[in-house]
Amino acid sequence: MATLLVVDDSKIDLKRASLLLTKHIPEAEILCAAQGEEALELIELHAPDVVITDLQMPIMNGLELVERIRQKYPQIPVILMTAAGSEEIATAALKKGAACYVPKRELAVDLAPIVARLLGAARERIHHLRILNSISEVSFELQNDRELLVDFVYELREFLQHRGIFAEHDCFRVAMAIDEALANAYYHGNLEVSSKLREQDCFSFERLASQRREEQPYAHRKIFLKISLGEELTVTIRDQGPGFDLKMLPDPFDPGFVERPCGRGVVLMRSFMDSIVFNEFGNQVTMVKKINGTEIVSKP
Numbered sequence: 001m002a003t004l005l006v007v008d009d010s011k012i013d014l015k016r017a018s019l020l021l022t023k024h025i026p027e028a029e030i031l032c033a034a035q036g037e038e039a040l041e042l043i044e045l046h047a048p049d050v051v052i053t054d055l056q057m058p059i060m061n062g063l064e065l066v067e068r069i070r071q072k073y074p075q076i077p078v079i080l081m082t083a084a085g086s087e088e089i090a091t092a093a094l095k096k097g098a099a100c101y102v103p104k105r106e107l108a109v110d111l112a113p114i115v116a117r118l119l120g121a122a123r124e125r126i127h128h129l130r131i132l133n134s135i136s137e138v139s140f141e142l143q144n145d146r147e148l149l150v151d152f153v154y155e156l157r158e159f160l161q162h163r164g165i166f167a168e169h170d171c172f173r174v175a176m177a178i179d180e181a182l183a184n185a186y187y188h189g190n191l192e193v194s195s196k197l198r199e200q201d202c203f204s205f206e207r208l209a210s211q212r213r214e215e216q217p218y219a220h221r222k223i224f225l226k227i228s229l230g231e232e233l234t235v236t237i238r239d240q241g242p243g244f245d246l247k248m249l250p251d252p253f254d255p256g257f258v259e260r261p262c263g264r265g266v267v268l269m270r271s272f273m274d275s276i277v278f279n280e281f282g283n284q285v286t287m288v289k290k291i292n293g294t295e296i297v298s299k300p
Contacts, residue, residue: 002028002119003046007039007053007065008081017052017081017107024112025119036060036068043073050118052079052111055089063093070097075125077118081107132162136230142223144190144213146183149223153179156227165233165291173272174233174289180265181237181285182223189239189283190221232274233289243282 004021008014011034018030031046033039035057043051051069055062066078077099082090090101099118102110142148157175160166166174187193187205191212198205212218221240228234269276275288 002050003031003048004028004115005031005033005039005042005046005048005051007033007036007051007057007062009034009054009057013054013081013104017111020107020111021052021115025116028119036062036065039065040068043069043076047073048076049122050077050079050115052081052115054081054083055093056083061089063089063096066093066096066098077122079111079114079118081111129162132159137226137228139227140225142182142225144186144218144221144223146186149182149186150179153182160233163229165229166289170289177269177272177287178235178237180268181235181287182225184265184285185223185237185239185241185283188244189241190223191218192241229291232291234286235288236284236286238279238284241283243279246278246282 002025004025006014006017006021008017014032014034018032021028021030031042031048033042036053037060039051039053042048051065053062053065057065060068062080066080069076069078074097078093078097080090080093080098080101081104082101083104090098094101100114102114140152142152153175156178157171160171160174161168187209188195191209193205193209193212197208223240224238226234226236266276269285269287272289273287274290275286277286278284279286
């Protein structure tokens with residue numbers, strides 16, 4: 001059942017808005033508050049799905065209430081009820097994070113439909129998060145498209161943040177490691193563009209990569225990625241290239257290594273993940289990140 005909070009210092013307007021919502025959204029529980037501090041207490045206790053507030057109130061006006069809600073409860077949308085002469089403060093409140101506004105003279109027509117739309121969006125968000133939180137293993141077959149891979153890493157970082165299994169800075173570091181592994185699969189795996197060319201000329205390196213994306217046998221190669229979540233995050237990335245000799249990986253302790261334009265990817269992967277293992281062909285890497293301090297069990 002949805003919970004709605006109506007805030008207005010005018011008893012008449014408060015009752016009017018509440019009755020309109022009760023009539024058009026009968027399944028909702030309607031809470032009422034006469035001023036901002038009372039509203040914040042009710043939000044703390046009941047976590048309403050939507051807040052509908054007057055703008056012009058004593059002690060704490062609607063703009064201040066929007067700011068407080070935005071700071072502490074950013075997931076709760078706020079609808080403003082505006083009266084004549086409050087246009088400037090309404091604009092300021094929208095900039096501060098209010099979801100919408102309804103002139104009080106239009107409440108009978110517009111309030112319930114707007115609240116219903118926001119409730120629908122909130123339900124979709126909750127369902128989306130429930131689905132994300134239920135995922136324990138997922139596989140992807142990705143086109144060899146660098147822009148697609150960048151977008152994929154962004155969405156993956158959002159997924160990790162939603163799951164809450166890592167601190168925000170660790171989500172970023174894990175995403176960076178995965179991005180580097182995907183870049184290796186894209187350039188050196190599927191397109192077979194050598195790191196040595198990048199050391200000599202970055203422009204020639206990118207030009208050859210663009211050219212090979214349109215040529216056979218490189219054009220239709222794909223990248224396969226599998227994510228498993230349990231006591232640890234396991235990410236396996238495989239390309240369709242011929243692989244490489246693991247002995248050719250650069251030594252990060254060699255003099256001048258940090259000034260080289262290549263070789264950084266594997267170093268970042270090893271730094272940001274707890275375990276990184278290549279298969280015998282060099283075209284697949286498995287990376288593991290511990291969750292909540294769990295220990296990694298070594299596998300033969």
